[in-house]
Amino acid sequence: MSRQNFIDTLDAYANDGKEVQLWLRDDDAIEPTAELSKLLDLSKRWDAPLTIAAIPAHTTAALAKLMEELRLISVAVHGWDHVNHAPALEKKQELGLHRGEDVVLGLLAEGLERIKTLFGDRAVPLLVPPWNRIAQPLLDRLPALGYEALSVFGPERADAPVRLVNTHVDIIDWKGTRGGRPMDVLYAEAAVRLEAGTTHATNLGVLTHHLVHDDAAWEFLDDFFAVTARHPACRWVAVRELMGSR
Numbered sequence: 001m002s003r004q005n006f007i008d009t010l011d012a013y014a015n016d017g018k019e020v021q022l023w024l025r026d027d028d029a030i031e032p033t034a035e036l037s038k039l040l041d042l043s044k045r046w047d048a049p050l051t052i053a054a055i056p057a058h059t060t061a062a063l064a065k066l067m068e069e070l071r072l073i074s075v076a077v078h079g080w081d082h083v084n085h086a087p088a089l090e091k092k093q094e095l096g097l098h099r100g101e102d103v104v105l106g107l108l109a110e111g112l113e114r115i116k117t118l119f120g121d122r123a124v125p126l127l128v129p130p131w132n133r134i135a136q137p138l139l140d141r142l143p144a145l146g147y148e149a150l151s152v153f154g155p156e157r158a159d160a161p162v163r164l165v166n167t168h169v170d171i172i173d174w175k176g177t178r179g180g181r182p183m184d185v186l187y188a189e190a191a192v193r194l195e196a197g198t199t200h201a202t203n204l205g206v207l208t209h210h211l212v213h214d215d216a217a218w219e220f221l222d223d224f225f226a227v228t229a230r231h232p233a234c235r236w237v238a239v240r241e242l243m244g245s246r
């Protein structure tokens, strides 16, 4: 069973003195909700840092207020307003070239500024493109805007011109039920990521969307924290650590 296989892989990591650096990115926050509180409670319960990717144009002061007391939470920049500008037949994209580079770059600069203003030292200069998509020509320009890293979905590309801190396991079945994917499938994907890890420390990013979590999604998260939080091979890290700063 995949869950057991994942645990066996963690045990092998521990035996080899290797480490799994775990992080969780939750997308689309704009305001406090019961679902967001449920997610943030996992951080408290397991003493685990989490990263919230907030939509700058719509993020409320109430969300900033909520984060003030939560020292383990980092806030990343989720595009500007999460509006699709791709034509109907293309995959959804906010950060494409449909409006021209300068328009998009201007909004990305404004987005980082707004997240910093709202969240202070909890803000991280990490860009999380809506739908995990950004036009390649924009990547070179991100450092000049103040972004230190980019987070999309899937294995990190070696030739990316910016530092990548990706997510690798998406708990939602977007094309099917739009609820949580089966636990065994998720553990199998997590194990694949670890089995491919050749270095001393491998990072594993879990992608969540608190606004659409059903019971299956929450059950997986409860179980995943129970499996990893106290395992000797695992360390839940603040995303800054993976960004290579502070």
Ligand SMILES: [Zn+2]
Binding pocket: 027, 028, 078, 082, 130, 131
């Ligand atoms: Zn999103």
